[in-house]
Amino acid sequence: MPDGRLLRRLWMAAMSASLPLRVVMWLVTVVDDGLSRQSVGDLVLAPAVWALLGLLLAGCVHGARFRQARGTGVAVTPDALADTRERLLPAGAAERLRAGLAGSGRAYDVVDGEVLEFRWRPFRGRHTITGSAASGGVLLRLRVDGAPRGIPGQRNGGAFVALCQVTRPAAAE
Structure with a gap:
């Protein structure tokens, strides 16, 4: 059974690790296109995409933890x-x-x-x-x-x- 607290911690670790890349991408978009309607729409959609990718990465690591602990008696917390x-x-x-x-x-x-x-x-x-x-x-x-x-x-x-x-x-x- 997935542990929501561990998944949340893994997700926050993934999101914080990608923060510099997201900021650089945001700055490049603003410098290249300015604050047009298209760039603002992209800036609003981008965090949702990054959050989904971070959740996917956290789910993979979470599953790996359960696989590694299988048969050892070590609780995944x-x-x-x-x-x-x-x-x-x-x-x-x-x-x-x-x-x-x-x-x-x-x-x-x-x-x-x-x-x-x-x-x-x-x-x-x-x-x-x-x-x-x-x-x-x-x-x-x-x-x-x-x-x-x-x-x-x-x-x-x-x-x-x-x-x-x-x-x-x-x-x-």
């Missing part, structure tokens, strides 16, 4: 865009998490001590997530390292995507 995510894993998940990190191409800088620390690449670029899990308990904490770039809402959910990817092998038996 408006907090999916947060920079830090935490999750308590089941009792035997610590060893499966270690094995999953060792066999994954997305994990690097894995330091296995009293607290398991690692870096995770949820996307194809350089965008990384720093993770840690206490060895006694299995509280998994993931946080975004740098400022995310890319599709609005897609990169902002890096910690959520990493949580889904990391817990998938840890949840599997």
Whole structure:
């Protein structure tokens, strides 16, 4: 079931990211054509078209969040865009998490001590997530390292995507 609050946040992220482009397009239209009846009509219609495109983009990212969370037990909430995510894993998940990190191409800088620390690449670029899990308990904490770039809402959910990817092998038996 789509979460309206998350969809609204994704839509606002998409709309704010396209704002400079819309302002430049508006200024070019005014400079080229002046304030004629045609240009004013275009300026009134353009925000509605951009809003529809932003909603379409937000719907795609929203669907991707649900697809990524399928089978992991991670709830898709408006907090999916947060920079830090935490999750308590089941009792035997610590060893499966270690094995999953060792066999994954997305994990690097894995330091296995009293607290398991690692870096995770949820996307194809350089965008990384720093993770840690206490060895006694299995509280998994993931946080975004740098400022995310890319599709609005897609990169902002890096910690959520990493949580889904990391817990998938840890949840599997």
